[in-house]
Amino acid sequence: MSIAVALEILRREIPANVTLLAVSKTHPVEAVREAYVAGQRAFGENKVQELVNKAQTLPADIEWHFIGHLQTNKVKTLLPFVSLIHSVDSLKLLQVIESESAKLGRRTRVLLQVHIAQEDTKFGFTPEEVRAFFTTSDWKAYSHVEIAGLMGMASNTNDREQVRREFHSLKKLFDEVKGAGLLEYISILSMGMSGDYPIAIAEGSTLIRVGSRIFGARSYTKH
Numbered sequence: 776m777s778i779a780v781a782l783e784i785l786r787r788e789i790p791a792n793v794t795l796l797a798v799s800k801t802h803p804v805e806a807v808r809e810a811y812v813a814g815q816r817a818f819g820e821n822k823v824q825e826l827v828n829k830a831q832t833l834p835a836d837i838e839w840h841f842i843g844h845l846q847t848n849k850v851k852t853l854l855p856f857v858s859l860i861h862s863v864d865s866l867k868l869l870q871v872i873e874s875e876s877a878k879l880g881r882r883t884r885v886l887l888q889v890h891i892a893q894e895d896t897k898f899g900f901t902p903e904e905v906r907a908f909f910t911t912s913d914w915k916a917y918s919h920v921e922i923a924g925l926m927g928m929a930s931n932t933n934d935r936e937q938v939r940r941e942f943h944s945l946k947k948l949f950d951e952v953k954g955a956g957l958l959e960y961i962s963i964l965s966m967g968m969s970g971d972y973p974i975a976i977a978e979g980s981t982l983i984r985v986g987s988r989i990f991g992a993r994s995y996t997k998h
């Protein structure tokens with residue numbers, strides 16, 4: 776299936792209030808360009824250098840999202856090119872994004888990544904840590920980051936009910952944080968990938984991150 780056809784099918788499936796992020800990690804610039812020509816403007820990458828290289832090669836009206844584990848020493852390189860960082864998984868990282876953004880005189884939009892899966896390999900804050908962050912006034916220390924919402928990944932399992940429960944718990948946390956009314960710009964709940972986005976949308980996702988359904992399987996052999 777061509778990239779354009781895959782995008783067209785997805786767009787028909789997805790409600791208008793859900794944003795489609797095309798995850799282009801490992802795929803060449805030509806594949807991104809094909810999706811761009813088909814109208815896609817938001818792309819997700821999980822390696823800093825790959826995002827920067829693609830951003831410098833491809834049209835300037837593309838919105839680049841960072842979705843991978845981010846090392847603090849790479850923040851500075853990433854910031855000029857990124858429009859949303861989905862994967863803030865520690866206060867240390869948030870602090871570095873704050874200070875590097877201050878140096879650049881800009882505000883950076885981020886999501887807090889929440890650990891909802893049962894696997895213990897996934898990065899992220901626990902729901903309790905997220906609650907504590909917002910109920911204490913810790914969030915006030917960050918004037919150069921805009922915490923726009925939450926991101927999570929469900930367990931990689933065929934158990935649909937477990938996936939649903941995990942997304943459901945993230946949506947509840949999102950509603951709590953948003954309902955607290957501390958930050959008026961909290962609006963993004965990033966959950967759902969190729970294998971589970973219909974469940975994520977049913978559970979209240981506002982942004983899905985879809986790679987292989989658009990670009991085909993990834994090959995990591997060259998990386």
Ligand SMILES: *Cc1c(COP(=O)(O)O)cnc(C)c1O
Nearest residue numbers: 798842968969970984985986987
């Ligand atoms: C790779 C990746 C995706 C996309 O995965 P697919 O299964 O190819 O849709 C989504 N989110 C994150 C965080 C990823 O690393």
